[in-house]
Amino acid sequence: MQNKEVDILVVGAGIIGTAIGAELSRRGAKVCVIDKGQVGKGCSYGNAGWMTPCFSMPLPMPGMLLKSMKWLMDPKSPLYIKPSLSLDLANWLFKFMQAMNETQAKRAVDCLVVLSQKSLTEYEKLGQKYPEMRFEQKGLLMVSRTPAGVAAAVEELNYVKELGVPGKVLNPDDIAAMEPALKSPLLGGVYFSHEAMAEPFQVVQAFAKEIRLHGGEILENTELVDLEIADNKIEKVLTSQGEIKAKQVIMATGSWSKSLAKMLRLRVPILGGKGYAMIVPPLAKQPKYPMMLVEKKIAVTPRQNSLRIAGTLELVDQDFSITQKRVENIKQGAREFLDLPEELQVQELWAGLRPCTPDGVPLIGYHKNISNLVLAVGHQMLGLQSGAGTGLLVADLVEGKKPFVDLSVLDANRF
Numbered sequence: 001m002q003n004k005e006v007d008i009l010v011v012g013a014g015i016i017g018t019a020i021g022a023e024l025s026r027r028g029a030k031v032c033v034i035d036k037g038q039v040g041k042g043c044s045y046g047n048a049g050w051m052t053p054c055f056s057m058p059l060p061m062p063g064m065l066l067k068s069m070k071w072l073m074d075p076k077s078p079l080y081i082k083p084s085l086s087l088d089l090a091n092w093l094f095k096f097m098q099a100m101n102e103t104q105a106k107r108a109v110d111c112l113v114v115l116s117q118k119s120l121t122e123y124e125k126l127g128q129k130y131p132e133m134r135f136e137q138k139g140l141l142m143v144s145r146t147p148a149g150v151a152a153a154v155e156e157l158n159y160v161k162e163l164g165v166p167g168k169v170l171n172p173d174d175i176a177a178m179e180p181a182l183k184s185p186l187l188g189g190v191y192f193s194h195e196a197m198a199e200p201f202q203v204v205q206a207f208a209k210e211i212r213l214h215g216g217e218i219l220e221n222t223e224l225v226d227l228e229i230a231d232n233k234i235e236k237v238l239t240s241q242g243e244i245k246a247k248q249v250i251m252a253t254g255s256w257s258k259s260l261a262k263m264l265r266l267r268v269p270i271l272g273g274k275g276y277a278m279i280v281p282p283l284a285k286q287p288k289y290p291m292m293l294v295e296k297k298i299a300v301t302p303r304q305n306s307l308r309i310a311g312t313l314e315l316v317d318q319d320f321s322i323t324q325k326r327v328e329n330i331k332q333g334a335r336e337f338l339d340l341p342e343e344l345q346v347q348e349l350w351a352g353l354r355p356c357t358p359d360g361v362p363l364i365g366y367h368k369n370i371s372n373l374v375l376a377v378g379h380q381m382l383g384l385q386s387g388a389g390t391g392l393l394v395a396d397l398v399e400g401k402k403p404f405v406d407l408s409v410l411d412a413n414r415f
């Protein structure tokens with residue numbers, strides 16, 4: 001690569017970086033997006049593909065303290081925090097506990113619902129232009145076999161319905177009529193009618209096509225290795241392939257952001273929330289709807305000729321290894337709800353690290369001391385569902401327009 005000069009340099013070509021790059025290219029900026037690997041092969045590759053404003057609750061919700069203590073002890077739980085002596089983990093957990101209060105949760109949900117709804121509208125348009133995304137707006141089912149699971153689903157509905165996310169409570173007969181693939185007995189659930197799903201990797205590719213269509217470029221295998229900062233400004237970005245000068249630099253580096261933040265002289269306490277997704281052949285009774293199996297925290301997404309089953313959240317620091325036991329837990333959990341064959345053939349098994357902030361809210365905004373640096377990281381469980389909206393928000397910020405959400409909730413310098 002020859003040394004370059006652009007208006008906007010986006011670091012990271014996951015859903016967040018490509019959504020930002022696409023929006024700024026459409027608005028006429030000269031954009032370059034770099035990635036140390038390939039476009040969309042980070043956490044955005046194999047996620048459940050849900051675009052679901054109903055799931056806008058941050059991880060540390062009020063009342064989670066006891067539950068999180070239990071997870072700490074139980075490697076079989078859907079959410080697991082492996083005990084370790086890491087200072088980063090202790091610091092993260094301390095802030096996680098601090099964030100479990102009603103005021104904080106309400107502000108976060110208000111903001112994340114808006115970001116997710118904006119995204120949904122954008123994805124609908126993008127899906128029409130790029131049918132390979134397989135955007136489908138069928139709604140989403142939350143189903144449960146236990147009273148606690150039903151209560152959790154109804155609580156989710158109550159939280160978001162006043163923010164304009166429609167849904168209704170279902171009894172077991174309603175569920176059986178809607179989704180014959182589910183085994184009985186079920187106790188109840190909730191149907192959110194406006195939620196959508198798509199092929200996550202194809203969504204990133206659609207944004208990448210938009211970037212190129214509007215004159216931008218994407219450089220793969222190009223890693224940011226250092227920054228030259230002078231007078232509170234990034235003068236140059238040093239990459240593994242050469243130097244890039246940019247008027248504005250945007251960091252969209254997902255779960256890699258904590259270590260990069262040291263270069264930025266900023267605390268970005270992001271840990272990886274490791275999750276697995278497996279693709280299996282279509283079932284004899286193939287589900288029609290995307291479904292959350294509530295008490296197991298398993299996401300089931302019907303695909304054209306297969307089924308995606310995703311779940312677990314294990315807090316780690318850049319560890320991509322696959323623990324077969326946790327994969328088996330997902331299979332067993334799904335088996336309680338669906339007729340899976342005895343010998344389940346897994347066509348693809350994937351692990352991704354959700355970029356998790358301790359308060360469950362992304363960091364979006366300008367760096368307090370570096371005037372041409374914007375952060376857009378830490379989208380935890382909802383990077384796809386809030387990605388397109390993040391693209392609009394960051395483009396507005398860069399253009400000096402009034403943001404459409406309360407930016408103080410997302411403050412990039414809050415840690």
Ligand SMILES: Cc1cc2nc3c(=O)[nH]c(=O)nc-3n(C[C@H](O)[C@H](O)[C@H](O)COP(=O)(O)OP(=O)(O)OC[C@H]3O[C@@H](n4cnc5c(N)ncnc54)[C@H](O)[C@@H]3O)c2cc1C
Pocket residue numbers: 011012013014015016017034035036037038039040041042043044045046047048049050051222223224225252253254255256260273274275276277310311351352353354355377378379380381382383384385386
């Ligand atoms: C099992 C599972 C299921 C999920 N389901 C859903 C879902 O249904 N809906 C939803 O909204 N979210 C879901 N998520 C979460 C979602 O996948 C993430 O929030 C999202 O992918 C984060 O996107 P990102 O662009 O921030 O990160 P990434 O996709 O990880 O992209 C970051 C990129 O930065 C690059 N990078 C890092 N460091 C450098 C560097 N120094 N130089 C250059 N490039 C660099 C990386 O190579 C990577 O490509 C799920 C996650 C998992 C694990």
